[in-house]
Amino acid sequence: MTPEELSSAISACLADAVRAGELAVDVPEEVRVERPKNREHGDWATNIALQLAKKAGMNPRAFAEVLAGRLSSFDGVKSVEVAGPGFLNITLDAAAAGALAKIIVEAGPVYGRNNALAGHIVNMEFVSANPTGPLHIGHTRWAALGDSIARVLRASGAEVTAEYYINDAGNQMNVFANSVLARLHGRDVPEGGYPGQYIVDLGHDVLTAHPDVRELTDDAALPIVRHAAYEAQMRDIKETLAAFGVSFDVYFSEKEGLHDSGAIESAVARLREQGHVYDDGGAVWLRTTDFGDDKDRVLVRANGEPTYFAADAAYYLSKKDRGFPEKIYLLGADHHGYVNRLKAIAACAGDDPEQSIEILIGQLVSVNGAKLSKRAGNIIELKDLIDWLGKDAVRYSLARYPADSPLTLDPELLRKHSNENPVYYVQYAHARSRGAARNAVEAGVERFVDGRDAFDASLLTHPTEGELLAHLAAYPSIVGKAAEFREPHRVARHLETVATAYHSWYDNCRIAPRGDEEITDVNRTRLWLNDATSQVLANGLDLLGVSAPERM
Missing domain, CATH: 3.40.50.620 (HUPs)
Known part of the structure; x- marks a missing residue:
């Protein structure tokens, strides 16, 4: 069960409780589930009862108890505990948690991709x-x-x-x-x-x-x-x-795009039509102070030469004309003064600066x-x-x-080839997982036997397997948050967490049997989990523009 599937299950339980008259509240579009900091508190947690109890006219714990009763009987959920003022701590059964390994392998490079920002058309400079x-x-x-x-x-x-x-x-x-x-x-x-x-x-x-x-x-x-x-x-x-x-x-x-094409002159004329351009002292000005700038800006000097600011305005309008409702500018540390003036350009052009332009300073x-x-x-x-x-x-x-x-x-x-080096640590985890897969296949362990799918999620019962699966499950939401907040470091830090969980699992759970031991579905299922980890590490490294080596 993925976090998305669990979220949908909680939403379904909420809707059922509302229809049964046990709760009186509007069901939200999305229910957030997160990994508890303490693994003893379960696989996943949600504070949805704390969010909705007041609107339902109920005590949060009472609200949570209603929801817990319904969710406990949901297929794949082992237990639900109401904790503190109304948190729900959810533990999945082994089969539901382990099923994710197969989902990841079958999804391949698209695992972690989501539609959180579908419909957004962005120009990023x-x-x-x-x-x-x-x-x-x-x-x-x-x-x-x-x-x-x-x-x-x-x-x-x-x-x-x-x-x-x-x-x-x-x-x-x-x-x-x-x-x-x-x-x-x-x-x-x-x-x-x-x-x-x-x-x-x-x-x-x-x-x-x-x-x-x-x-x-x-x-x-x-x-x-x-x-x-x-x-x-x-x-x-x-x-x-x-x-x-x-x-x-x-x-x-x-x-070519601004000066030779006449785009700057056109931009000044368009902004004048919007009512924000005025003439003073022989120069042409844009009244940016109306939209939070500390002073009005000159577009055209008294000698007839356009300023850099006029080019900035024409460039913004070019992006708008080319069909980009959202524009992201990534600027250096010495460009803090550009923030208000660029937002003022957007406002003068008739756009909502909070929606149409975003400026990141590095x-x-x-x-x-x-x-x-x-x-x-x-x-x-x-x-x-x-x-x-x-x-x-x-x-x-x-x-x-x-x-x-x-x-x-x-x-x-x-330059160190050691676990102290974060990039080496993550890349080594990927290379180690690929080496483990090669060794397993050489020992006769395969994911399919005579055409039979040898995957049995209920066999992934070791504590390190639950830990690793939970981190693999969290990866799509990490990608979504990295996109929402423009923070790819979230992906990097999560990959390090996955690598740590993988190394711990690898040290505790053998994929290939020892010596003459019989190959069982435990070995085969662990190969699925190993390959699922490889896929998440490779997918995440690709988002960072970093290679995922097969060998190191």
């Missing part, structure tokens, strides 16, 4: 590094977390478009192009330009595409260099993201002992982190903590 240099440690956290958030949202039924905003307009692109052009001619980078060997490397890329560019005047060469260096740098960014296991559905060019991450990039000169490149620590170690470690907590990674720990 993250990373969005300027195309003027390589990805570095400042982009690493949102690359890992953003991708994992997108994965848990999709696993919960949301339709998610991952988007990378390319900031390829503005003066920084001219500075970038002039830096590459200078190095092409062996000159020093202009003051305020971009340093580093990567600028020289980009110059080589430009020469490969345009061998005669050095024969041109600087004025003639600059647009060629700008475009070719930009293309080469974006290739490098995309290749680095791919090596990190991160992919985007859309790469949105600020230059804190900085550092790595002890990390060296500055030889190629970039003044940053720690993501490429170097991947080469040094490995994609899995970096991604898992970043996904393991809430985004709003400052984080320092310990490279010595992440």
Whole structure:
């Protein structure tokens, strides 16, 4: 019995009690069940009596007693105890609890997926590094977390478009192009330009595409260099993201999508029609103070140049026009000031900021002992982190903590092949379960015998089996909560709990028999449970963008 099935059973008992006149209350759409902190209190618990008793005009314990009487006779429920002021502690019989192992194996990669966010259409923008240099440690956290958030949202039924905003307009692109052009001619980078060997490397890329560019005047060469260096740098960014296991559905060019297309002028006109734009001092302003911003914002300067804020407004409207009612922005720690102004844009556009826009702020991450990039000169490149620590170690470690907590990674720990290293601990549990399955099959243990399903859930009676099954059962709800709160670290921490329960079970319950012992359905059923654990660990690691090795 899964937690969802138990929830449905409780709802059915509530409805029956209402029809029988024992309770007078509206039956909620969902009844929450949770794992008790103390296993002696049963497999699952619910506080539904505490929630509904007042509305029913009853004492919570009396309400709980009515519900417990009906639930106790439900198929698969071994016992129901009313505890404290009205909690229901529920213990399942072995067969009902153990049946989950087969459900998980048969579900395979889709186990844990749910429809909690079905119907939600989300645009999620993250990373969005300027195309003027390589990805570095400042982009690493949102690359890992953003991708994992997108994965848990999709696993919960949301339709998610991952988007990378390319900031390829503005003066920084001219500075970038002039830096590459200078190095092409062996000159020093202009003051305020971009340093580093990567600028020289980009110059080589430009020469490969345009061998005669050095024969041109600087004025003639600059647009060629700008475009070719930009293309080469974006290739490098995309290749680095791919090596990190991160992919985007859309790469949105600020230059093409907002400036060249006239979207900024259109956005100003549309916001004016909404009644929130005014002119003052020769500039065009958006009255964002009407919606919680600390001051009104300039859209177009007195010289006719649009501001970055005008681009932000046009970009928001672009997302809206492209059919995304929900927009998630993942911004760095230095972007707290953007929260109110972006929400004000949504309000000025006629949307409800509480529904249409969500802004997540991530804190900085550092790595002890990390060296500055030889190629970039003044940053720690993501490429170097991947080469040094490995994609899995970096991604898992970043996904393991809430985004709003400052984080320092310990490279010595992440390189250890021991249980102290969380990613190794979880991956080893998966590899151990796959090894156990191989050994069992070699010993003659199989899930099916002569076409007969050898699974007997009632045989999974050892306490460690009940513990492991309960954690496997909780996995779908963990995924749902991770999606609801945009917190993939919930998945990581749960996988560690599953791994601990698996190791304990493995040490107590043999799958393959010893020596000449007879193979029984106990062995075969335990193989189902072993493989169910493998599946949950693999599914969870996939949501974090981390591999599930067969061997370690």
